Amino acid sequence: MHKGSSLNKEVALLKNLLTQNRLKLTQQREAILEAFLKVDHITAEELYRVISKKKRPQMGLATIYRTLNLLCKIGIGQQRHFDDNRTIYDNVLHKKHHDHLICNKCEKIIEFESPAIERLQEEMAARHGFTLSNHRLELFGHCIDWKNCRDWQKDIKRK
Amino acid sequence: MHKGSSLNKEVALLKNLLTQNRLKLTQQREAILEAFLKVDHITAEELYRVISKKKRPQMGLATIYRTLNLLCKIGIGQQRHFDDNRTIYDNVLHKKHHDHLICNKCEKIIEFESPAIERLQEEMAARHGFTLSNHRLELFGHCIDWKNCRDWQKDIKRK
DNA sequence: GTTGATATTGATTCTGATTCTCAAAATACA
């Protein structure tokens, strides 16, 4: 019954959590989990397109949304809103957590990681009686040479 | 209200930034700025209601959105999305910056501040040639006694 | 101040992401 890939661990986790809550492990949920675990982050629409192309064509967009939200509830996914409208679902398990430096002028985004900051976060959480599962850290500012960024007057004006 | 309040400083800042970009200081923009500076954070709808009740009843919701986004561009405001749909506009100037600890189970939110973390953030930004204007830090996890939180089985099930 | 070019506004409509609805299908437990 076990096929030996690392996927099984996550399916087992999912199944476990579902069972605990009288929820059912469906083919759709498994397919979505499988696809989701392969990416770093994805939108519901994108995931919909990815899965629709595969052998299981019968998949409603609503199911994608429902299941992605479910994955967020159990801690495998995390929503993010960089620009306004689209919701990006981060795969929390995919790679080492990274944070973001975002230039307000040219909207450049740099990924970084800081074990020192993470350590302090843990400390702060513990002080408030929290156990952390993940976090989101975004630093906003501007590049040192922001005159070379995309013209920020234009940027203001384009509303 | 009366002249000489600290508000004038912000109006001057706004006017300055607008002028620099060939934008105009309108009564609406001033009213929105004035109301915005009084709060810690607010949604566009709420701000609309606040302003509509005042002496200047003629104010379109679209203008609120446009102006709040403008305030974000010039660094006075910052968008945030805690729950999915509503966008909360933070008043960056209002009080000392604080970060958030968020319980995934009961959705309790605790504010905290950590100068140590902020210092490391500055350091990290400098290393990448960034000057910081603000940041957003959200730590997710669960309370130490999360069995006492709102039943999280229900929470999962309510989708 | 008046003028005129330009930016902004309010009312409205539009958009598009996400959620809701509900009958039909799938799942899990006995």
Place this chain on the structure above:
DNA sequence: TGTATTTTGAGAATCAGAATCAATATCAAC
């Protein structure tokens, strides 16, 4: 296997926020 329950897909509904546009306000030059 039967059956209670959950989940699904398709489409409709929702709702925040953006776009439209004619009317209005602003501002810099006179």
